[in-house]
Amino acid sequence: MKKQLPVIIGLIAGLVFIVQFFSPAITPIQERFTNWFIVVSVFAFVLGLTNLITINLQKIQRREENWPYSFPLLISLFAMAILSFIFGIEKGPFVWLFNNMMLPMSATMFSLLAFFVASASYRAFRARHKEAAMLLVTAIIVMLGQVPIGAAGVLQYLRLADITNWIMAYPNMAAQRAILIGAALGVVAISLRILLGIERAYLGED
Amino acid sequence: MGFVKRMSGLDRRIIFVIIGLAVIIPLLIPIGLPIIPTAPARATYDAIQNLPEGSIVLFSFDYDPSTMPELQPMAIAMLYHCFTKHLKVIMIALWPQGPQMAELSMQEVNKQLEAENFPLPEYGKDYVNLGYKSAGGLVIIGMATSFAGIFPLDTYGTPISELPLMDKIKSGKELQAVVDLSAGDPGIPAWVMVSRMAGYPQPPEPGSTDITGKMYLLGGTTAVSAPGFYPYLNTNQMQGLLGGMRGAADYEKLVNKPGTAIAGMDPQSIAHLVIVLFIIMANVFFFLEKRQEKRKAT
Amino acid sequence: MPKKSLGFPTHTNKATLTVFVTVMVALFFSIILVSASHAQPTPRPPTNLGGEDTPLDAGGSVQLSWTASPDDTVGGLVEKYILSRSTKLEGPYEELSYVITSGTTSYADAGLIDEKGVIQITKPKNNINYYYQLIAVGKGGVKSEPTVIDQPVMAERQWFHPGRINMLVASLVLSLFILIFIWQASLGKELYIRPIAGLEAVQEAIGRATEMGKPVLFIPGIMDMDDIQTIAAVTILGRVARMVAEYDAQILVPTSRSLVMTVASEVVREAYLDAGRPDAFKPDNIRYLTDDQFGYVAGVDGIMLRDRPAANFYLGTFYAESLILAETGASIGAIQIAGTAMPSQLPFFVAACDYTLIGEELFAASAYLSREPKQLGSLIGQDWGKVIFLIFIIIGSIIAIFNQLNPDLISIKSWFEMQ
Numbered sequence A: 001m002k003k004q005l006p007v008i009i010g011l012i013a014g015l016v017f018i019v020q021f022f023s024p025a026i027t028p029i030q031e032r033f034t035n036w037f038i039v040v041s042v043f044a045f046v047l048g049l050t051n052l053i054t055i056n057l058q059k060i061q062r063r064e065e066n067w068p069y070s071f072p073l074l075i076s077l078f079a080m081a082i083l084s085f086i087f088g089i090e091k092g093p094f095v096w097l098f099n100n101m102m103l104p105m106s107a108t109m110f111s112l113l114a115f116f117v118a119s120a121s122y123r124a125f126r127a128r129h130k131e132a133a134m135l136l137v138t139a140i141i142v143m144l145g146q147v148p149i150g151a152a153g154v155l156q157y158l159r160l161a162d163i164t165n166w167i168m169a170y171p172n173m174a175a176q177r178a179i180l181i182g183a184a185l186g187v188v189a190i191s192l193r194i195l196l197g198i199e200r201a202y203l204g205e206d
Numbered sequence B: 001m002g003f004v005k006r007m008s009g010l011d012r013r014i015i016f017v018i019i020g021l022a023v024i025i026p027l028l029i030p031i032g033l034p035i036i037p038t039a040p041a042r043a044t045y046d047a048i049q050n051l052p053e054g055s056i057v058l059f060s061f062d063y064d065p066s067t068m069p070e071l072q073p074m075a076i077a078m079l080y081h082c083f084t085k086h087l088k089v090i091m092i093a094l095w096p097q098g099p100q101m102a103e104l105s106m107q108e109v110n111k112q113l114e115a116e117n118f119p120l121p122e123y124g125k126d127y128v129n130l131g132y133k134s135a136g137g138l139v140i141i142g143m144a145t146s147f148a149g150i151f152p153l154d155t156y157g158t159p160i161s162e163l164p165l166m167d168k169i170k171s172g173k174e175l176q177a178v179v180d181l182s183a184g185d186p187g188i189p190a191w192v193m194v195s196r197m198a199g200y201p202q203p204p205e206p207g208s209t210d211i212t213g214k215m216y217l218l219g220g221t222t223a224v225s226a227p228g229f230y231p232y233l234n235t236n237q238m239q240g241l242l243g244g245m246r247g248a249a250d251y252e253k254l255v256n257k258p259g260t261a262i263a264g265m266d267p268q269s270i271a272h273l274v275i276v277l278f279i280i281m282a283n284v285f286f287f288l289e290k291r292q293e294k295r296k297a298t
Numbered sequence C: 001m002p003k004k005s006l007g008f009p010t011h012t013n014k015a016t017l018t019v020f021v022t023v024m025v026a027l028f029f030s031i032i033l034v035s036a037s038h039a040q041p042t043p044r045p046p047t048n049l050g051g052e053d054t055p056l057d058a059g060g061s062v063q064l065s066w067t068a069s070p071d072d073t074v075g076g077l078v079e080k081y082i083l084s085r086s087t088k089l090e091g092p093y094e095e096l097s098y099v100i101t102s103g104t105t106s107y108a109d110a111g112l113i114d115e116k117g118v119i120q121i122t123k124p125k126n127n128i129n130y131y132y133q134l135i136a137v138g139k140g141g142v143k144s145e146p147t148v149i150d151q152p153v154m155a156e157r158q159w160f161h162p163g164r165i166n167m168l169v170a171s172l173v174l175s176l177f178i179l180i181f182i183w184q185a186s187l188g189k190e191l192y193i194r195p196i197a198g199l200e201a202v203q204e205a206i207g208r209a210t211e212m213g214k215p216v217l218f219i220p221g222i223m224d225m226d227d228i229q230t231i232a233a234v235t236i237l238g239r240v241a242r243m244v245a246e247y248d249a250q251i252l253v254p255t256s257r258s259l260v261m262t263v264a265s266e267v268v269r270e271a272y273l274d275a276g277r278p279d280a281f282k283p284d285n286i287r288y289l290t291d292d293q294f295g296y297v298a299g300v301d302g303i304m305l306r307d308r309p310a311a312n313f314y315l316g317t318f319y320a321e322s323l324i325l326a327e328t329g330a331s332i333g334a335i336q337i338a339g340t341a342m343p344s345q346l347p348f349f350v351a352a353c354d355y356t357l358i359g360e361e362l363f364a365a366s367a368y369l370s371r372e373p374k375q376l377g378s379l380i381g382q383d384w385g386k387v388i389f390l391i392f393i394i395i396g397s398i399i400a401i402f403n404q405l406n407p408d409l410i411s412i413k414s415w416f417e418m419q
Helices: A004-022 A024-062 A067-087 A093-124 A130-145 A153-158 A160-169 A171-195 B003-008 B012-028 B039-050 B065-084 B098-115 B136-145 B188-198 B226-234 B244-254 B260-297 C011-039 C162-186 C197-212 C228-246 C258-274 C293-307 C322-331 C346-352 C360-370 C373-405
Strands: B056-062 B088-093 B127-132 B177-182 B216-221 B240-243 C047-053 C062-067 C080-086 C094-101 C106-109 C119-121 C129-137 C216-219 C251-255 C286-288 C311-315 C335-340 C355-358
Touching: A004 A024, A004 A171, A004 C162, A024 A067, A024 C258, A024 C286, A067 A093, A093 B012, A093 B065, A093 B260, A093 C293, A093 C322, A093 C346, A130 A160, A130 B260, A153 A160, A160 A171, A160 B226, A171 B226, A171 C162, A171 C228, A171 C360, A171 C373, B003 B260, B012 B260, B039 B065, B039 B216, B039 B240, B039 B244, B056 B065, B056 B098, B065 B088, B065 B098, B065 B177, B065 B216, B065 B244, B065 B260, B088 B098, B098 B127, B136 B188, B177 B188, B188 B216, B188 B226, B216 B226, B216 B244, B226 B240, B240 B244, B244 B260, C047 C129, C062 C129, C080 C106, C094 C106, C094 C119, C162 C373, C197 C216, C197 C228, C197 C311, C197 C335, C197 C355, C197 C360, C216 C228, C216 C293, C228 C251, C228 C258, C228 C311, C228 C335, C228 C360, C251 C258, C251 C293, C258 C286, C293 C322, C311 C322, C322 C335, C322 C346, C335 C346, C335 C360, C346 C355, C355 C360, C360 C373
Parallel strands: B056 B088, B056 B177, B088 B127, B177 B216, B216 B240, C216 C251, C216 C311, C251 C286, C311 C335, C335 C355
Antiparallel strands: C047 C062, C062 C106, C080 C094, C080 C129
């Protein structure tokens, strides 16, 4: 029963959501299931938080490798939580810390992309075969066509911006749609396998 | 290790330093590269330009601080355009931090208008900020019936019945244009799919400037997401689209009001050029290395 | 002669006088207020009140519309409207506490539940006729004459959404193909599945990690368990964890969502149990980092640079962090297998990873790795469904081309529109 019960629950919940799409009368049941999911995820958050705190406290206690890094993690976790409880999240120290520490740090991580695009391009865009050659030529055209330098000086006669727009609007769009259609069909297949209990790997079984 | 092999496997830290310089130097010493607006950006500009004085435009602020660098310059340039054309603006948000984005945009626009001695738009008469409501598509559907039903109060708590602008327009069906600045979901797909079903006015025919009883649907989004919305442009479900910082720079150029987007174009151009040169260099050394290996084999 | 008192009251009489004066003053001001309110003009009532069942719902909702009162203008008399409901035309009408501001010309009576979950207004019951009354309220609470609805309205439950019948047909056809091939596979029919390089390399990658004595890193995307890509990633995690357990290696699974951590922990534990190595399972290897996108990326990058995994799996939903993860993994020399159905992130994975599963290959991966006939059968069925779609795309494209020349020709566009 321990192995069958999750499959039965999955089947019932899946059918409710599928039937609701075609039958508005089922909407209250579907909304109830959605609310249950929200409640479950909130409780799961408690588990996640406990996991995070436990692992880092253990690291400090056992002086495991890189244990000093756990201090700023725990301090910032508790500091933000306590400040938000005392001063709220609309204004005050929490907002100051969020705007002046959290957002700049997120922007810093985001900005790594600029550097990584360059290093990934240097490593990956090599004409090992004709498809790779097509990829790198297209990448060069699109990269130059999307910025003003692609229309400066002699490059303006190549009309790179127009070619870029054509590439983005037609071949690129066709490929993206094909991926999305294929992915949608894949979603139907995997969903059917899970609902019918054929796919059980998410339960850890074979 | 030979020079060719060393260059072929160049330490990525050298690449990072060069890219860093390629971005910093043009920021400090602007080049002023020419910006030629793309067709979608021009279409967006032409749509707003085609609206008669007094037309009401709805701006939907559907982004947050993480995408501000790309979308905020678009918001500022388009609002500047609307106010200099004496259009009226209703601001709403389908994302929680949208109302703050709208306020920050207005602060910037007011500075620009003040610098030109242009009369500042008056809150309540020329523009309103109705704030944020959750449930994206349902908000769009609800506004088609009644603004008051969805936004009984503006973001400052004032009943909209006390806002003179909201007396001129009761529902979304009376709008002349919608501008959706979106970084994700809810955003452009919601507006495209839901607005026509909900009864918003149809778009004008492609190439037509007669907008009686019609409504433009214009959008601004991040550079990564923009290609995904080209099908809407191609099928006239949208009449204009600004993509990323380039789109914002195009619009700033069209309204002749250089801002952060145009300032960002020089570093972006040089960085792209440097990456292209790296790619060419990598291929040169790749082929040289292959030739060397063939020679060694023979 | 004894002094007479002036006839003014003693302390008891003083109290009485105080009360008398207070009442007179209150009466005086009441008269003034009542006069003032009566001095406010009465707004004219709204007209043309009509209603219908809210379409395509589970019932309990009625859409009402009306023409605003002529006094409903900016600076006008009308401040709000009051809606009332009754099951009989003659009443009594129950006033509903909806906030209907001036300027509104339609409203849905669907009940009201406050933020604490308490029902403030009950919704109309299904299959019962209701009559509505609308009153315009002016300044000082002055009410207009009530406007009564001309026909009663009934809330009804709709059991089928007619605008989605095309989707139902498409879903049934696709599901039928998948079920037919699952059935054929269960009968023992030989099925051919083309080799997928990324999945063929999974065993090689895990083997490499085992030989080097390094862990395997598995990232199941950054979204929650309600995302189908995350579910697909977790099903693959079960198979990968089983292989890792058999090879007696370690698997690290840092997650961005608590629920994913909980599920992943159970999946990996069961995988080690199935492989007969329950003692080798280390719960601390499956950990929650943070929901924040770039905070998570920073955490995973730190794990990669410190623990130096030899094989990295990036399977699931990714956004801007995809290249940051893949490049950092490339910098430590790990073999990398990625898979996502996000078209915008695929180019980054293709450029930076050794193998990439594109779109549907992610959803096929678990079936492919299991080599179980029924699961492989579903892949064949899915492919036949794709053939049907391809045929419609080709037919539709040809018709669209001819429609450009002659707009009056048949159009099948409406077959695919969905409400």
